[in-house]
Amino acid sequence: MSALKTLNGNQSIAEAVRQIDPDVLAAYPITPSTAIVETIAKFKADGMITGEFVCPESEHSAMSVCIGAASAGGRVMTATASQGLALMWEMLYIAAGLRLPIVAAIVNRSMSAPINIHGDHSDTMGARDSGWIQIYSENCQEAYDNFIQAFRIAEHLDVRTPVLVGLDGFIISHSMEVIQVEDDDEVKKFVGEYMPLYPLLDTSHKMTVGSIDFTDYYFEHKRSQLEGIENSPTVIEAVGKEFGQKFGREYGFFEEYRMDDAELCIVVMSSAAGTCKDAIDELRSEGKKVGLLKPRVFRPFPHKKIAEALKEMKAVAVLDRCSSPGAFGAPLFTEIRSGLYDYAERPRIVNYVYGLGGRDIKVEHFKEVASKLEKIAETGTVEEIYGYINLRE
Amino acid sequence: MRKETWKELTIGTINLDAGNSVKNLTGTWRSGKKPQFIEEHCIQCFFCWLYCPHFAILVEDGEVKGINYDYCTGCGICSVECPTKEKAIVMVEEEAELAEGSGK
Ligand code: SF4
Numbered sequence: 250m251s252a253l254k255t256l257n258g259n260q261s262i263a264e265a266v267r268q269i270d271p272d273v274l275a276a277y278p279i280t281p282s283t284a285i286v287e288t289i290a291k292f293k294a295d296g297m298i299t300g301e302f303v304c305p306e307s308e309h310s311a312m313s314v315c316i317g318a319a320s321a322g323g324r325v326m327t328a329t330a331s332q333g334l335a336l337m338w339e340m341l342y343i344a345a346g347l348r349l350p351i352v353a354a355i356v357n358r359s360m361s362a363p364i365n366i367h368g369d370h371s372d373t374m375g376a377r378d379s380g381w382i383q384i385y386s387e388n389c390q391e392a393y394d395n396f397i398q399a400f401r402i403a404e405h406l407d408v409r410t411p412v413l414v415g416l417d418g419f420i421i422s423h424s425m426e427v428i429q430v431e432d433d434d435e436v437k438k439f440v441g442e443y444m445p446l447y448p449l450l451d452t453s454h455k456m457t458v459g460s461i462d463f464t465d466y467y468f469e470h471k472r473s474q475l476e477g478i479e480n481s482p483t484v485i486e487a488v489g490k491e492f493g494q495k496f497g498r499e500y501g502f503f504e505e506y507r508m509d510d511a512e513l514c515i516v517v518m519s520s521a522a523g524t525c526k527d528a529i530d531e532l533r534s535e536g537k538k539v540g541l542l543k544p545r546v547f548r549p550f551p552h553k554k555i556a557e558a559l560k561e562m563k564a565v566a567v568l569d570r571c572s573s574p575g576a577f578g579a580p581l582f583t584e585i586r587s588g589l590y591d592y593a594e595r596p597r598i599v600n601y602v603y604g605l606g607g608r609d610i611k612v613e614h615f616k617e618v619a620s621k622l623e624k625i626a627e628t629g630t631v632e633e634i635y636g637y638i639n640l641r642e
Numbered sequence: 643m644r645k646e647t648w649k650e651l652t653i654g655t656i657n658l659d660a661g662n663s664v665k666n667l668t669g670t671w672r673s674g675k676k677p678q679f680i681e682e683h684c685i686q687c688f689f690c691w692l693y694c695p696h697f698a699i700l701v702e703d704g705e706v707k708g709i710n711y712d713y714c715t716g717c718g719i720c721s722v723e724c725p726t727k728e729k730a731i732v733m734v735e736e737e738a739e740l741a742e743g744s745g746k
């Protein structure tokens with residue numbers, strides 16, 4: 250039965266795992282994602298899931314187990330964070346290159362050095378070119394919902410590409426929230442039976458997986474790999490709609506909050522979007538035409554759709570929870586700014602880095618951003634393209 | 643041989659023509675030296691067969707019978723591993739061999 254449950258982000262993911270019961274769950278515990286692995290282990294010990302639970306000696310091995318199990322023909326998942334994702338690096342590319350529909354819950358955490366266990370997006374943003382689809386969650390409910398949808402997206406025959414679902418370390422992973430947990434059978438039905446494409450366990454067909462390509466084939470294989478992620482927008486959209494029809498919470502590529510007559514827009518992903526909504530409400534009550542755009546899908550990046558949503562704004566601030574050393578701007582900013590390039594009329598746009606290593610971002614900070622946007626809109630000039638929020642200068 | 647376009651490739655780099663490396667004649671880039679089998683010294687220990695990285699040791703009726711030069715790259719491992727006092731596999735210069743007209 251569908252029921253309200255009080256769960257934190259990690260438990261919400263674990264709950265979805267219990268309902269989906271994948272064939273193989275391979276993970277190595279790392280803060281702040283440990284509780285996902287711990288809860289799955291408990292489910293296994295209590296006989297609540299039938300899937301094979303593998304706890305190898307590192308994240309590199311965890312992803313290797315996932316790749317092996319997915320090649321064998323299983324529905325497979327993992328969970329990790331930060332350095333753990335970094336240790337999976339080479340295997341991330343292999344999972345994507347082999348078009349294995351592995352699903353990973355990534356509890357977003359900063360990258361060392363200095364060592365820090367709190368939330369930012371440096372881990373998954375670093376993996377943005379590894380070929381994985383990336384979906385980000387604002388709260389526990391979204392983490393649960395996204396994780397369920399991730400299997401449908403990854404496993405769709407036109408896609409067959411691994412998907413990672415991001416949820417902010419501690420802010421989401423360790424915060425209790427009342428969420429709607431759907432009926433076990435309904436979730437199972439929504440996710441459906443998994444049909445592996447070329448399972449190695451099918452010994453009646455001979456095949457080779459992961460063989461070497463020289464200069465004469467590598468390029469073609471890499472181009473063919475892109476098809477999966479390029480086909481994914483239609484599937485992501487359809488799955489988000491179907492999820493809405495079935496469970497009442499519809500999902501798209503991004504969420505627009507009070508954008509109808511907005512002239513200024515703040516773009517921010519994940520948990521900070523929740524705080525931003527409160528700030529927008531206050532600003533609106535002060536008569537300021539400010540809206541929020543919260544990207545949900547970062548890979549594939551919905552350039553065109555976001556550009557269409559932003560093109561008539563007077564000024565836009567893109568907030569990134571990671572930096573991109575030496576780049577033109579942080580990842581979300583460069584994507585959005587590039588998407589707007591083809592429009593003759595486009596908004597002024599600025600980039601603020603916030604929240605590194607879990608640094609708080611509060612309503613007052615969003616209001617400061619809004620007043621900067623007001624000034625930019627008034628003068629039509631951007632004095633500083635980049636800035637930092639809540640940093641001791 | 644016509645090579646496939648990217649659209650014709652099987653998803654996920656899967657190769658459904660498994661075992662097609664038999665078409666790859668590694669002997670075409672042999673090092674310049676080649677192994678020569680001397681049957682009378684051979685004790686049929688199969689070390690050469692075990693160590694050859696290209697599966698180029700010819701076996702007939704359960705006995706080592708020589709070298710398959712289509713695949714032999716001339717690496718010399720078989721000769722090093724051959725344990726007999728008087729080696730049953732010796733490495734010889736390719737040109738000299740060809741000049742004498744023996745072997746492949
Ligand atoms: S030289 Fe190398 S490749 Fe040739 S038969 Fe001996 S071990 Fe095999």
Ligand code: SF4
Pocket residue numbers: 683684685686687688689690691706720723724725726730731
């Ligand atoms: S290693 Fe030498 S003795 Fe042993 S089977 Fe091969 S050729 Fe014969």
